[in-house]
Amino acid sequence: MVTKDTILSWLEEVCDPEIPVLSLSDLGVLRGVSYLNDEWVITITPTYSGCPAMKTMEDDVLAKLKEHGISNVRVELVLSPAWTTDWLSEEGRRKLKAFGIAPPEDEVDKSVLFAAPTIVPCPKCGSRETKMVSQFGSTACKAHYQCLSCLEPYDYFKCLK
Amino acid sequence: MKNEALYNYVLHMGDDSLVLGQRLGEWCGHGPILEEDIAMTNISLDLIGQAMSLLDYAAEIERQGKDHDALAYLRFENQYRNVLLVEQPNGDFADTMMRQFLFDAFRKPLYEKLTASSDAQIAAIAEKSLKETRYHLKHTSEWIIRLGDGTDESHDRAQKALDNLWRYTNELFYETEEAKSLVMAGIVPPMSEIKILWKQTVEAVFTEATLVIPTNNWQFEGGRRGVHSEHLGYLLAELQYMQRAYPNMKW
Numbered sequence: 001m002v003t004k005d006t007i008l009s010w011l012e013e014v015c016d017p018e019i020p021v022l023s024l025s026d027l028g029v030l031r032g033v034s035y036l037n038d039e040w041v042i043t044i045t046p047t048y049s050g051c052p053a054m055k056t057m058e059d060d061v062l063a064k065l066k067e068h069g070i071s072n073v074r075v076e077l078v079l080s081p082a083w084t085t086d087w088l089s090e091e092g093r094r095k096l097k098a099f100g101i102a103p104p105e106d107e108v109d110k111s112v113l114f115a116a117p118t119i120v121p122c123p124k125c126g127s128r129e130t131k132m133v134s135q136f137g138s139t140a141c142k143a144h145y146q147c148l149s150c151l152e153p154y155d156y157f158k159c160l161k
Numbered sequence: 162m163k164n165e166a167l168y169n170y171v172l173h174m175g176d177d178s179l180v181l182g183q184r185l186g187e188w189c190g191h192g193p194i195l196e197e198d199i200a201m202t203n204i205s206l207d208l209i210g211q212a213m214s215l216l217d218y219a220a221e222i223e224r225q226g227k228d229h230d231a232l233a234y235l236r237f238e239n240q241y242r243n244v245l246l247v248e249q250p251n252g253d254f255a256d257t258m259m260r261q262f263l264f265d266a267f268r269k270p271l272y273e274k275l276t277a278s279s280d281a282q283i284a285a286i287a288e289k290s291l292k293e294t295r296y297h298l299k300h301t302s303e304w305i306i307r308l309g310d311g312t313d314e315s316h317d318r319a320q321k322a323l324d325n326l327w328r329y330t331n332e333l334f335y336e337t338e339e340a341k342s343l344v345m346a347g348i349v350p351p352m353s354e355i356k357i358l359w360k361q362t363v364e365a366v367f368t369e370a371t372l373v374i375p376t377n378n379w380q381f382e383g384g385r386r387g388v389h390s391e392h393l394g395y396l397l398a399e400l401q402y403m404q405r406a407y408p409n410m411k412w
Binding site for chain 1: 211285
């Protein structure tokens with residue numbers, strides 16, 4: 001009988017379709033694996049409510065397990081506890097940066113209005129002289145920044161708490 | 162149906178999110194600048210995602226074997242229960258930002274209170290959606306201030322948008338008779354509480370934006386009873402076209 005750890009190690013190869021360097025577990029989207037009534041239940045949670053990648057992630061999980069001969073499996077979507085960038089693993093943060101996406105910074109703005117902008121160091125040159133171009137980027141989980149030192153435009157994996 | 166009051170409440174919220182999400186999506190490819198085009202469609206995506214969660218839950222309560230798609234694509238406009246504010250046309254950028262700001266300032270405290278709901282699924286949806294809504298409110302507040310306290314032209318347009326849309330704000334706090342039973346059960350907060358919090362936010366931002374709240378307080382209502390402005394029919398015609406033309410099609 002296959003163990004939970006084996007399933008987890010296989011799922012380590014399932015990546016975010018938009019950020020292919022991150023596995024679902026790096027991203028914190030993979031919430032659990034359990035065996036219940038002769039069925040594997042893989043629990044995932046969306047980063048954002050409307051994340052269009054969720055269906056692809058579900059299909060990819062099913063396809064990966066099928067490769068290993070497992071078909072008695074169900075993917076369950078849970079909303080609570082709500083995903084937070086705190087669940088992004090250290091490994092995940094490192095991979096993001098190497099991929100050219102600035103990992104989430106701890107934002108101080110608990111107040112919604114008039115918060116000071118966050119300093120997001122450039123993932124290429126490390127400069128702290130950067131500016132936010134837009135609060136919204138190429139996907140729901142990213143904002144758009146530009147480095148004022150090396151001029152590189154880059155994505156910032158925005159902090160969500 | 163087990164709980165009609167709960168079904169209607171969740172449907173109201175789902176319809177608000179869906180219709181506003183669809184409206185914002187109309188900006189796709191037409192935003193005044195690329196960054197705003199992306200911002201509005203990102204917010205649209207969040208709203209449609211929230212609508213999916215809410216309408217799925219409504220369908221679950223209804224127990225008629227439906228899902229979010231059935232509720233979104235196969236109801237007519239008099240079966241939609243969204244407030245009139247969200248179906249108002251996009252107008253110019255100031256109109257869109259004003260509509261969004263007035264709504265975000267309402268949704269944020271509502272979701273905050275709903276995270277403490279005695280209904281676990283409502284609390285879960287609220288917990289998830291709150292994080293997104295905070296971000297939206299931050300974005301729209303900043304724009305209202307930038308437009309209002311900007312050039313003469315942007316100020317005038319923002320003021321005009323406020324004068325026009327203010328008439329639709331009271332309906333946000335419309336509380337049906339049956340919703341009062343949900344308040345008693347600790348499932349939803351009383352709207353009077355939300356209104357106080359909403360008012361604090363909008364007054365603070367309008368002061369900063371040098372915009373004046375209209376003194377004429379005549380208000381529209383009807384959306385929660387299925388009585389809509391002419392605009393909703395056109396919006397739904399576009400939203401529902403594929404399912405109406407090719408029933409049960411999937412892709």
